Amino acid sequence: MSEAIRFYYRGSEHAVSDASPNRTLLQYLREDLHACGTKEGCAEGDCGACTVVLAQLDNGELQTHAVNACIQLLPSVHGKAVFSVEDVAPPRCAGQERQLHPVQQALLECHGSQCGFCTPGFVMSLWALYLTHQAAQTRPTRAQICDALSGNLCRCTGYKPIIEAAVRMFELPAAEFPHQQWLATLQQLQQKLHASVAPDTCPSYSAQGQVFYWPQTLQQALQVRASTPQATILAGGTDVGLWVTKQLRDLNTLLYIGQIAQLQQIQTVDAMLEIGAAVNLNEAYHALCQHYPRELTEMWQRFASMPVRNAGTLGGNVANGSPIGDSMPWLIALGAQVRLQSVRGSRQLALEDFYLGYQQKDLQADELLTHILVPLPRPNWHWRTYKLAKRFDQDISAVCAAFALEIADGSILNARITFGGMAATPKRAMAAECALQGQAWDETTLNAACLALASDYAPLSDMRASQDYRRNTAQNLLRRFWLETRPHAPLTQEQINVFAQPHSGEIA
Ligand SMILES: Cc1cc2nc3c(=O)[nH]c(=O)nc-3n(C[C@H](O)[C@H](O)[C@H](O)COP(=O)(O)OP(=O)(O)OC[C@H]3O[C@@H](n4cnc5c(N)ncnc54)[C@H](O)[C@@H]3O)c2cc1C
Ligand code: FES
Ligand code: FES
Incomplete structure (x- = not known):
């Protein structure tokens, strides 16, 4: 039986049951959810305009990290939470002035944006850096800042003001991330997903004649491999994603190994x-x-x-x-x-x-x-x-x-x-x-x-x-x-x- 793709976005659970498994997260955000803050530049993981942050459980811990939405196939975010540039600023309260997140405030103060096309991607890479260092109560070194921005290209501003903003954002009043709340939310989502699958069955999603398998155990993955050898094995998708976005290939059956704890x-x-x-x-x-x-x-x-x-x-x-x-x-x-x-x-x-x-x-x-x-x-x-x-x-x-x-x-x-x-x-x-x-x-x-x-x-x-x-x-x-x-x-x-x-x- 086909499952729906379930993930959190902008605070609510989304269930997708009709998108092709070849649809990218970026296409889904922009074209289906009309969340157009996340940009498309190269569609091959090279420019960072499409950077979003994923939150997921890893050995029971909440992990957040930046990825390129343009090459993430949508079913690979099943069980996770997706954060885009629309999530970063605190919600606007009636009668109050608009608040900015320290990442945004710092970019503003340091003049870290000109045409602005690359800016949502920089905001998300900086936000991921901010979350990591806030959680650890540390400040990044210049090398760590450069590394965090290594996937973001800017053609007009230049990197100096953006790097300065990465320093400045830690000097501004801190913004808290509801870590425990997201941990609990994703734990509940995982429990629900596990409960919905019959024992000894490999969960899968199918739509538009294409199938995406989400094995939870190595044994399930090996059984799919034996019964469906034509399935394309998908791990992080940083090669396979480009077969879809650049070579326009239809991958009719995909076997995703990213949810198998034994392989992690x-x-x-x-x-x-x-x-x-x-x-x-x-x-x-x-x-x-x-x-x-x-x-x-x-x-x-x-x-x-x-x-x-x-x-x-x-x-x-x-x-x-x-x-x-x-x-x-x-x-x-x-x-x-x-x-x-x-x-x-x-x-x-x-x-x-x-x-x-x-x-x-x-x-x-x-x-x-x-x-x-x-x-x-x-x-x-x-x-x-x-x-x-x-x-x-x-x-x-x-x-x-x-x-x-x-x-x-x-x-x-x-x-x-x-x-x-x-x-x-x-x-x-x-x-x-x-x-x-x-x-x-x-x-x-x-x-x-x-x-x-x-x-x-x-x-x-x-x-x-x-x-x-x-x-x-x-x-x-x-x-x-x-x-x-x-x-x-x-x-x-x-x-x-x-x-x-x-x-x-x-x-x-
Ligand atoms: C912008 C960009 C920059 C890059 N830069 C570099 C670079 O500097 N150096 C470099 O070496 N590479 C680079 N790559 C290529 C890519 O990131 C790496 O090859 C990466 O390690 C692929 O891992 P993945 O998990 O994303 O693989 P996927 O794309 O998921 O899979 C890659 C291939 O391996 C197969 N596969 C995956 N896992 C298994 C498995 N467990 N068993 C059998 N088959 C499997 C898939 O079917 C597919 O054929 C870059 C890619 C991009 C998009
Ligand atoms: S659009 Fe360029 S990295 Fe995704
Ligand atoms: S501000 Fe124009 S590309 Fe960066």
């Missing part, structure tokens, strides 16, 4: 960090950076933008398997594994064996990627990953590299090098690895490895970079790795990281 956990098992496939990118990188702060923090900051990382998952990045995805090079260099499950059982394989060719994966029609297993730090291993793109934030890699060496008694015992953007899949550099194996980690070995690297790949020229650029920078990145990890006088992070200056430092 991170745990340490046998010296591996086991990350569920539905863990979002921010949570996954946060956990990984606890173990690899030096190696992964910049990659975390530079992966897409805050709203994309709030929605998108590490599992989706791996399963999508784009040759220019940012997680696969370092995952492969570290020797990460993936676990695949079906009703027939479970298997585990090295991530590098998962990719068979361009957009081809070793994933059977009834299988689901359930976990990514990342080795924890091991003695004598040195590794780095680097992303080359035209912008610091919110850009796709032209070349993405990862280098890992095990060095003991002055010689290289193991070398693992992986590049993205250089071949049809994320691919190891076997010739360069051979040139490093058993050698001392010195400049002679480096030069031999750089020469060998030239024979490892035949990269393409495209809009992001030419073949020559890719070849040259691949060698330069290997040289950078050497400069950072050479036994004598390795360069410090400050000496190497040209981006460190504008993003560092406390504001207050």
